[in-house]
Amino acid sequence: MGATNDDTGKDGGYGRIASVEQLGRVIRLKRKEIGLRQEVAAGMTGVGTKFLSQLENGKETAELGKALQVLKKLGLELYVFPRSADPLKEH
Template identity: 75%
Template sequence: MATDEADPATNYGKVSTSRDIGRIIRMKRKEIGVRQETAAGMSGVGTKFLSQLENGKETAELGKTLQILRKLGLEVYVFPRSRNPLRGDK
């Protein structure tokens, strides 16, 4: 997925891979000016886990990943492709 790192608004959205999740987490962490150690601590996970997650680790624990997303102020929505609310589908 090609993204423009200079424009955070274009970097959020559809997530298809663990790399996408990691990229978004890293981008948001940097956007709010928090070091990995601090983000890991406030999320209740280890720095090693956060580093691996940001690097797209495919076997990252879902619960911990959701914890980090919440602490960084990010939300996850799941919906059928045929009813994508971002495209205005009903």
């Protein structure tokens, strides 16, 4: 499951995030890759199990600060750049 220029939802892997649902899928994917139950991952990342569940399910109103905290603790990075400078775009 490599990075693609397409939505992450197509292959379930990492790559461009265009929706909160895709962000949630990437978080769930990483959590499962490292073999953590949701309860353990929530404790490890400093959020509640309910929050992590909602985040993984694409809740639109999930608190950004907590979402960034989860990403960091799971070893994921979030980058923002202009579309014209998309490093994943095929040349």
